[in-house]
Amino acid sequence: MSGALSRLPRPALALFCLAALLCLGRFILPDGLMRLPEPLILPFARWINTAFAFLRDDLGLMVVTRAISDAVEFCLDVTANLLYGKSRWPMLGPIPWVVIAATMGMAGYVLAGWRLALLSAGTFVWIAVMGQWKWAMETLSVIVVAAPFSVLLGILAGTLAWRFRRVERVMNPILNIAQSLPHFAYMIPVVVFIGVGPKAGAIVTIIFSVPPMIRMTLLGLRAVPPEIIESGKMSGTTKWQLMRSVRIPAARTELLIGINQVIMQSLAMVVLASFIGMPGLGQKLLNLLQSLKIGLSVEIGITIVLLAVVLDRLSKAWALKQPEHLTAGASWMVRNRHLLIWLGLCAAGFALAALHPYFAVVERKQALTLAGPIDAGVDGFIRLVTPLTDWLRWFLITWVLIPLRDGFLWLPFSAVLAFLAGLGWLVGGARSALICLAFILPIALSGWWDRAMITVYTVTVAVVIALLIGLPLGVWAAGRPARASRFILICDTLQTFPSFIYLIPVVMLFGVNDVAVIAAVMVFATVPILRFTIEGLRGVPAETIEAAAMSGAGPRQVLWHVKLPLAVPTLVIGANQSIMFALFMVIIAAFIGTQDLGQEMQRALSSTDVGKGLVLGFAVAFMGLMADHLLLTWAAGRRKKLGAAQSAA
């Protein structure tokens, strides 16, 4: 042990000792080292509010945002009219649900064949038959408007960043922060500038889903092979021709994956936008969960999950679809047969809707419901497991959660600072130590230290449990190739679900309390660690494993001495994503009752306090970015070492 200690770099060791001393000396040290003294706390929130007031009132930014939001509202009205018959121009809708289901089915068929066709048509049939058509269409009408806006903005910004190094250098840190800001932090400024309702929901969705598109555009344009660009130049293209006919089409796959991410982000956000008065599936689910109507919320949950899976599969299939040649001299009928079939299906749908109103709109009283049986089943199940869950809840709260939380709160802030700086030094020297301090010090300065420590405690507990479950499960799953692919598929599917969905089962099992929050965060955080464990283990080169086997290592030895050490960098990336997911989830879970930053953020949302909301948002983002920096720097160093060892061998 002492050997391990003496191998630590001196400054890191000194910082750890300082942290330990500060903890031990807790009773004799001045209060100023426990918590930052009041006069030193900086009024970030007031500054931000002043800045926003200046933007809004003096610069007249309000006029601009109103103009943008009016344009968005016009588009929203058109889709609302077409999808669920809101009485707005062009007064054509609602399109009968059979036609939409047929259209989606056809899209599935063209992109990926029969199975996807059945899945996507089936989803829309389910939505209609279950009487959720209007809510689902309210949700979809926002996505249909928001996603194209995001894609266009993303391509524009991504192209600028690609073209001008300076733009990229400014945009990169902004994107890093934007992608670790919790959903709610986006909503508050939008409420200030736009108000509440579908319009605000659409705009917050657009803003939230732009970053991945920017990144994928940049990535795609960078990844075009130089020879393709040179061949374009040698074909005598002008700059504009090169962009339009060579670069953008050659980046097709990355751009389409960007579109896939935009759609999934939009769905996640639009469901959450129910907090700012966005009607649709999210609002329905929120109301039902708050009144603990489990059966009905499961129905809505199934719909959201099905929609997520269908949208994900369709857009991914589009991205992966490769062009195929047609037989030479095919007739117009053959070349356009998909279009013709679709037109035929639509005509049949309209005819069906005209024959019987059921095929146009399913009335509320005609709708099927599974709520009764689900409620009965869940009740039975709950009654069965209640003794267990009650005991678990009691045990966890009394013996684990409360002591741990008190422990986190007991720590002097100065000790935490010293410890994190030491950790930073250990990983990446003085630079990393300073970066860690730069992330954690503003949280102390903002005066939200206690709330932040509760968030840290929740995330820590949840991620530790997630690791305890995810790692062994991943090791087991990676044991056989077939099992591994099955698990990866499940993880992929789980990751497409909007985070909100994870609250349904935990509320069902544990009710509304700390344990439920931790359970939700834990489940959400297990998915990435499981996924990356499997990928890390599978990514170990077969030759290395064969070499170990030929050296006479048994399966267990191969796992411990070869596979796991080589998979560590990947595992760390998984853990990193776990922490990010946990931070997102813990904030969303606030509405089932926590005392952390998330709860304060919800308060800021309901009182539309931009300053407070953004300060809290940045606090969460900084925690995530610090963890990100620590883990990724360590993993990079580790990978370098492995790479060096491999090339030396």
Add this chain to the structure above:
Amino acid sequence: MAQDKSVISCKNVWKVFGDHPAQLAGRLGPDTTMEELRASGHIAAVRNVSLDIARGEMLVVMGLSGSGKSTLIRCLARLIDITSGAITVEGRDLGAMTETELIDLRRRKMGMVFQSFGLLPHRTALENVAFPLEMRGQDRISRIARASEMLNLVGLGGREGYFPRELSGGQQQRVGIARSLAVEPDIWFLDEPFSALDPLIRREMQDEFLRLKAMMAKTIVFITHDFDEALRLADRIAIMKDGAVEQIDTPERIVMAPATPYVAKFTSAVDRARVVHAGALALPVSGRSVEGTALPATETLHTLARRILQDDRPMIPVSGADGRISGVIDRAAALDLLLGPAA
């Protein structure tokens, strides 16, 4: 080679990569060493290259990877700008051309074939070949006609509607060749066009290339790292090392009279008999009696091997293209070259 006859001419061309190559531009001279450059954080990819390529000539630039040959061809096409020196194409200074002039030059005069084909993955074979025509604004009907004609020429008739990923490597490179020839360029650049192909396909494509080359009179710059390929195809070969041209000469002279030890090492494994022509070995007649059948000067010793073996005269006469005796070959020397020096 006379200046006025050359299509492409390079004068002391340097291409330097690094921190601030522009600052170096004035200071680069024939005796600037690699060490000096490296000390200032630069690397020279092309070093003081001067060469002239005549109309209709085929120059093969040959060297190991990293010798600067790919950079050189990109300088000739101005895909990258040179650091110092001058390149003229048909008498016009390439570096002084505006963007518009350069685009115009590429649309009418230049075609290029790439090592990994550089095809546009979202366009069919036909659309790929028609791409340069589309870019210069040619109308749809005529460009499709021209593109199908080119595809037929390279033996891909019937595959017009295929996408690049549906074609084999050799077929993809045929599309690349057809595309580069679609605008009927005078200057044809080929950057290791067959290196990414299997040996059998490579041979087939070389034959195809020779067939196409014979059909049209073009000035060709061909890059390869394969010496056999260079010997098979070239009028002249330029051998590059560390960015500089070590020797530029006919294949025969490269083999028989290497200018530097590096070139000598490079050519040591080559079967000389396949390269050297009877004419190159011939000595002046100078009063010797020359009777009987003569060997044609333009054939390689390899093709004449059987005749040299069976001919027991110590001095065998050689006849030029006009049928007149132009010299004699020392049979022993010829046998040495064919079979290796006597033990």
